[in-house]
Amino acid sequence: MHTNVVIIGAGPAGLMLSHLLSQNGIDSIILEKRSRKEIEETVRAGVLEQGTVDLLKETGVGTRIEHEGFEHEGIYLQFGQKRERIDFPSLTGGKKVVVYPQHEVLKDLLKARIEDGAAIHFEVDEVKTHAIHSNEPYVTYTPEKGASEETITCDYIAGCDGFHGPCRETVTESDCSEYEKLYDYGWLGVLAETEVASDELVYANHENGFALLSTRTPTLQRFYLQVDRKDDINLWSDDRIWTELKKRSDIGDGKELKDGPIVSKNIVSMRSYVCETMRKGNLFLAGDAAHIVPPTGAKGLNLAISDIQILAEGLKERYHNGSENLLDRYEEIALQRIWKAQRFSSFMTTLLHTDVKKTKFERKIQESEFHYLVSSEAAKRSLAENYTGLPIEWGRALAPQYS
Numbered sequence: 242m243h244t245n246v247v248i249i250g251a252g253p254a255g256l257m258l259s260h261l262l263s264q265n266g267i268d269s270i271i272l273e274k275r276s277r278k279e280i281e282e283t284v285r286a287g288v289l290e291q292g293t294v295d296l297l298k299e300t301g302v303g304t305r306i307e308h309e310g311f312e313h314e315g316i317y318l319q320f321g322q323k324r325e326r327i328d329f330p331s332l333t334g335g336k337k338v339v340v341y342p343q344h345e346v347l348k349d350l351l352k353a354r355i356e357d358g359a360a361i362h363f364e365v366d367e368v369k370t371h372a373i374h375s376n377e378p379y380v381t382y383t384p385e386k387g388a389s390e391e392t393i394t395c396d397y398i399a400g401c402d403g404f405h406g407p408c409r410e411t412v413t414e415s416d417c418s419e420y421e422k423l424y425d426y427g428w429l430g431v432l433a434e435t436e437v438a439s440d441e442l443v444y445a446n447h448e449n450g451f452a453l454l455s456t457r458t459p460t461l462q463r464f465y466l467q468v469d470r471k472d473d474i475n476l477w478s479d480d481r482i483w484t485e486l487k488k489r490s491d492i493g494d495g496k497e498l499k500d501g502p503i504v505s506k507n508i509v510s511m512r513s514y515v516c517e518t519m520r521k522g523n524l525f526l527a528g529d530a531a532h533i534v535p536p537t538g539a540k541g542l543n544l545a546i547s548d549i550q551i552l553a554e555g556l557k558e559r560y561h562n563g564s565e566n567l568l569d570r571y572e573e574i575a576l577q578r579i580w581k582a583q584r585f586s587s588f589m590t591t592l593l594h595t596d597v598k599k600t601k602f603e604r605k606i607q608e609s610e611f612h613y614l615v616s617s618e619a620a621k622r623s624l625a626e627n628y629t630g631l632p633i634e635w636g637r638a639l640a641p642q643y644s
Contacts (some may be wrong), residue, residue, distance in 0.1 A: 244270045244360070246556065247380045249368055250402035251280060251361060253343065254528030254545040256350035256543040258399055259359055261414045263555035267560050270393055272382055274402075277351060277363055284432070284505070285343035285456060288313075288442070288465050288539035290630030291336040293546045300470070302349045303604075310341035311456060318593075318615060320443035320608060322493045326441070327616035332618075332625035340456060343542050370398055370411050374522035394514065396523065399552065401527040401545075409516060412526055417518040423585075424511035424535065426450070426594060427470035429480060433462050435501030438490075444537075444593050445490050446611065451537075451594045452489035454498075461504075465536075467594055470510045479503045490626055511535045511590070518636060519572035527552055532579050537593060538586030539628065547633055548575050577634045585627040 244260060248255045250274035259269045263439070273280070289297075290311070297303040315328045316335050329337055354361060367390070368382045379394045400408025413419060436459070443454040450467035457463050466485055468477075483500040490498060519526045527642040528545030552575075555568035592610055614620045 242270065242391070244268045244393060244395050245560065246270075246397045246399055247272065247395045248399045248401055249370075249380070249399070249408055250406060250528075251275070251347075251351070251363070252403065252528060253346060253350070253400060253542050254530075254549050255399065255401035256347065256354060257546055257549045258401065258527070258553055259354055259361075260302065260350060261549065262556060263357055263359065264300060265553070265557045265561070267556060270395075271354075271362065272365050272368055272393075273361065273363050273379065274368070275363065275531055281344060281348050282350065283344055286430075286457075287341050287343040287542055288345075289339045289341055290539075290543045290628075291338065292630045293543050294339050296546065296550065297346070297349070302306070305345065306339060306341050307344070307363075310339040313338050313340055313441045313443050317439065317441060318441040318611065319411050319443060319447075319490070319492065320448065320611040322491065324443070324445075324492050327615075327625055327628075329620055329625045332622045333629050336517075336625075336629040338539070338629055342457065344375060346542070349614075359597055365643060368402075368407050369402075370408060370524055373398065373411065373524040376523075378523045380575075398524045399505060399550075400524060400526045400530045401528050404514070404533055406530055408524060408526060409530045411520050411524065412518055413516060417516060419425050419459065420513075420515045420517070422513040423470075424513075424590070424594075425470060425596070426467050426599075427472065427508050428453075428511045428536065429466045429468045429472070429474070429477060429482070429506065429508050431464050431466075431506040432433045432457065432503050432504045433464060434460060434504060435462055435499050436460070438462055438464075438498050443490060444589070446593045446595065447489035449485060449489055452486055454486075454490055455635060468508060470508075472508055474506060474508050477506065484507070509536075514614060515579060515583060517572065517576060525552055527575075531575075532583070534582055534586040537589040537591045538582065540582040540586055543630060544579060544582050549577050551633060551635075558559050560572070569582070574633065578631060581627070581631055614638060617639075 245267050246269040248271045262269050365382045366386050372378045436456045445452045453465040455463040487497045512533050516531050519531050527548040534540045558567045
């Protein structure tokens with residue numbers, strides 16, 4: 242087989258790249274180790290920036306988002322029992338976010354790609370990249386375990402296969418710039434059958450730890466609690482979870498969360514990671530293969546989509562005009578937004594989580610940071626701009642320390 246671009250991974254990055262390339266007459270083949278059913282049923286939360294929502298709608302995959310997504314015009318920040326709202330439209334000239342789960346985005350993209358006749362090979366095994374520094378790179382894989390190896394030749398390979406995929410491993414084998422931070426705490430996430438707790442997301446800092454109140458549907462809610470990253474989920478009974486959620490989100494008005502059956506719960510670790518080497522030869526990294534952000538800033542899926550916008554434009558320029566100028570600047574342009582998202586995610590994580598290692602002085606500084614944020618128009622505007630999504634900086638060169 243031969244194609245223009247082999248895309249490894251059918252997550253948000255891979256599917257969106259295939260979708261955008263198709264709209265510009267560029268062929269691609271997607272290789273994915275999971276089944277379609279597994280992709281669509283792996284439940285993940287999602288807060289979509291204004292630009293991500295606009296792109297999905299503009300490219301014909303935003304119909305369900307319009308009808309089923311929850312449009313939010315702000316968030317609540319809480320420190321102790323003081324809760325303040327950040328109003329996005331008034332601070333950003335009308336920008337908003339949409340709460341719409343990541344797996345629903347994947348369903349929309351998969352449906353569009355399959356209806357368009359896209360070549361997607363699910364449940365493949367032993368995916369390997371070859372000759373990435375040549376003009377004729379290729380990918381080998383087995384359609385299923387025990388099957389004979391098959392080969393796809395191509396012009397470019399897009400590594401959209403996540404942090405543990407073969408593409409990042411290929412890039413990081415030698416001469417690669419990587420940066421990482423692993424946090425001491427994680428998030429215990431639960432899905433609960435109960436009524437909506439708040440009209441918009443609540444980010445709460447409490448002496449016991451962080452809590453996040455989110456929504457999924459009118460009867461199914463998503464909540465998170467800060468826990469030790471090595472904590473055992475079996476130690477968290479439903480009663481203990483509800484007790485902590487109520488305690489950490491209480492604002493002293495006599496109202497409290499309505500508990501209900503918890504249908505799923507798990508603990509995820511928190512990591513910040515950037516691989517600044519996003520291209521080696523004709524292999525490009527995008528999405529989680531190149532960067533991981535803690536979920537506090539709601540940037541993971543949105544960063545993947547912005548990577549793909551840049552990469553797709555570069556490939557469009559290459560196939561339509563014969564120029565590789567934009568492809569050659571892919572990581573330079575992408576890293577501008579990646580590092581700004583890392584900065585914002587780190588800021589939100591530090592502001593809202595309780596670190597037992599902090600001194601009393603540091604805790605007072607954290608409290609002062611919160612009070613400054615909610616009382617300063619400039620600080621609120623900065624948060625709103627970052628939360629709803631910064632633009633892609635197509636023309637600006639990277640600062641020397643990132644070049």
